[in-house]
Amino acid sequence: MELQGKLAVDIEGVSKTYSTKGGVVKAVDDVTMSVRRAEVTTILGPSGAGKTTLLYILGSLERPDEGKVNVAGVDLLDPSVDLTEFRRTKVGFVFQFFNLIPSLTAIENVTLPMDLAGVPAGVQNKTAAGLLERTRIDESLFNRRPPRLSGGENQRVAIARALANDPDVILADEPTGNLDSETGKVVIEILRSLAHEDGKCVIVVTHDETIVEMSDRAYRMEDGKLRFHRVSA
Amino acid sequence: MTLGSYYFDSVDSTEVIKSAFKSEVSEINKDGKYEIATDYSDYESIADPLVKAGNSSRIGLAATLGACVLIVILSMVIIIGYRTKELGILKAIGAKNLQVIGQYAVEVVLICLFAVVLASGASGFTAKKMGDWLLPETTMQNGSVLQAPSKAMPMFARDRSLYKEGSGFQGVSSESNESFATLDVTYRGVLFVYAALMLLVLSLFGMAIPVVRLVRLEPVKVLRME
Ligand SMILES: Nc1ncnc2c1ncn2[C@@H]1O[C@H](COP(=O)(O)OP(=O)(O)O)[C@@H](O)[C@H]1O
Ligand SMILES: [Mg+2]
Numbered sequence: 213m214e215l216q217g218k219l220a221v222d223i224e225g226v227s228k229t230y231s232t233k234g235g236v237v238k239a240v241d242d243v244t245m246s247v248r249r250a251e252v253t254t255i256l257g258p259s260g261a262g263k264t265t266l267l268y269i270l271g272s273l274e275r276p277d278e279g280k281v282n283v284a285g286v287d288l289l290d291p292s293v294d295l296t297e298f299r300r301t302k303v304g305f306v307f308q309f310f311n312l313i314p315s316l317t318a319i320e321n322v323t324l325p326m327d328l329a330g331v332p333a334g335v336q337n338k339t340a341a342g343l344l345e346r347t348r349i350d351e352s353l354f355n356r357r358p359p360r361l362s363g364g365e366n367q368r369v370a371i372a373r374a375l376a377n378d379p380d381v382i383l384a385d386e387p388t389g390n391l392d393s394e395t396g397k398v399v400i401e402i403l404r405s406l407a408h409e410d411g412k413c414v415i416v417v418t419h420d421e422t423i424v425e426m427s428d429r430a431y432r433m434e435d436g437k438l439r440f441h442r443v444s445a
Numbered sequence: 446m447t448l449g450s451y452y453f454d455s456v457d458s459t460e461v462i463k464s465a466f467k468s469e470v471s472e473i474n475k476d477g478k479y480e481i482a483t484d485y486s487d488y489e490s491i492a493d494p495l496v497k498a499g500n501s502s503r504i505g506l507a508a509t510l511g512a513c514v515l516i517v518i519l520s521m522v523i524i525i526g527y528r529t530k531e532l533g534i535l536k537a538i539g540a541k542n543l544q545v546i547g548q549y550a551v552e553v554v555l556i557c558l559f560a561v562v563l564a565s566g567a568s569g570f571t572a573k574k575m576g577d578w579l580l581p582e583t584t585m586q587n588g589s590v591l592q593a594p595s596k597a598m599p600m601f602a603r604d605r606s607l608y609k610e611g612s613g614f615q616g617v618s619s620e621s622n623e624s625f626a627t628l629d630v631t632y633r634g635v636l637f638v639y640a641a642l643m644l645l646v647l648s649l650f651g652m653a654i655p656v657v658r659l660v661r662l663e664p665v666k667v668l669r670m671e
Contacts, residue, residue: 328539
């Protein structure tokens with residue numbers, strides 16, 4: 213595939229330290245990593261390993277103390293870069309606890325990022341409906357609010373939201389952590405199809421070994437250190 | 446010779462009354478000699494309860510307004526606290542500061558409108574209660590005195606200035622004596638707009654601090670709270 217081989221994420225020597233009352237924590241320690249488009253990359257590691265911190269650095273939510281960070285062709289440490297714009301259009305987040313807006317319906321949650329990006333109102337609903345279909349949400353659920361949707365449905369709506377502005381990179385933080393294994397499997401299948409059919413760069417952070425089986429490339433993370441784990445057959 | 450008792454509500458209107466007096470009394474008293482005796486304590490005994498009623502309703506109004514401003518500020522703090530997560534998510538998915546503030550401001554304005562309706566209702570109610578509470582006394586003690594001049598005197602000086610603008614009261618027409626003892630609480634358009642504006646301005650001030658917090662809010666802090 214043409215998209216394969218292009219680097220979507222390219223980071224080098226990235227470190228992030230938190231100072232707390234209890235002392236200094238090196239959450240991310242000299243991490244270098246390149247991730248291609250059209251692949252699912254997993255980062256496996258125990259709780260506290262620094263996975264979320266690394267993911268947030270890739271999504272511009274955290275700023276590293278040192279290193280180079282290039283995501284979707286954007287140098288995140290260049291002070292002239294508009295990070296809000298970057299978050300709105302270049303990356304899509306999927307969280308363990310979905311983080312949908314409870315007062316908005318499923319489809320409104322998906323149109324929200326389009327709204328923020330100034331997409332014309334006429335286009336929004338059509339696009340959102342297409343994305344929800346893509347993530348296997350039945351049309352009868354479009355106007356339900358998140359509290360009235362199941363966990364799996366919530367997460368699929370959240371994936372549709374992450375896709376709203378057609379980002380290059382999907383960053384998923386324990387996307388199945390709050391789901392049973394069956395619904396988790398569906399979520400992973402959807403994420404895989406986004407990589408393989410739409411050419412997205414999908415990065416999944418998890419402590420679930422079974423997800424690693426379904427990924428194209430896997431890293432292991434421990435005590436802030438990242439090391440290569442395996443490539444799928 | 447005494448023609449009757451005349452009560453003036455204010456020292457300021459003396460000149461007006463004098464000239465009105467002159468034109469009326471000089472008809473009867475051809476030699477042009479007359480005397481104006483001012484009995485201030487009499488005036489006070491009539492006017493005091495009314496002035497008091499006016500004042501206390503003003504205090505009531507201020508108190509309810511104050512309470513409403515407090516409600517508005519409190520609800521904003523609650524909104525910010527309760528919805529920090531949502532606002533943080535908005536930021537995480539790429540909302541600009543202005544968009545987040547806009548989201549929040551819409552709610553604040555809605556709450557303000559609600560508070561204005563509440564405030565005007567509450568202050569109207571308090572004013573009415575205050576009036577009811579103070580005025581029956583007035584009628585009992587001074588009823589006769591109050592009614593006497595209403596027959597004898599040209600009415601230019603009476604209720605008009607006893608009920609001052611902004612008190613929330615409107616004097617009842619002087620034609621009917623029985624209704625004089627009650628106060629009609631009416632919503633004055635001007636007063637309403639005034640209260641609404643005041644609330645809005647105060648709320649905007651109250652908004653400033655949460656807005657600064659919103660701008661500084663780091664989405665990561667919110668996302669890590671789970
Ligand atoms: N805001 C913060 N302040 C202080 N320490 C933090 C903060 N965020 C994360 N940490 C610490 O950094 C380390 C890595 O955290 P995290 O990236 O969340 O790990 P993981 O997602 O792998 O469980 C942990 O020890 C955690 O306690
Ligand atoms: Mg984590």
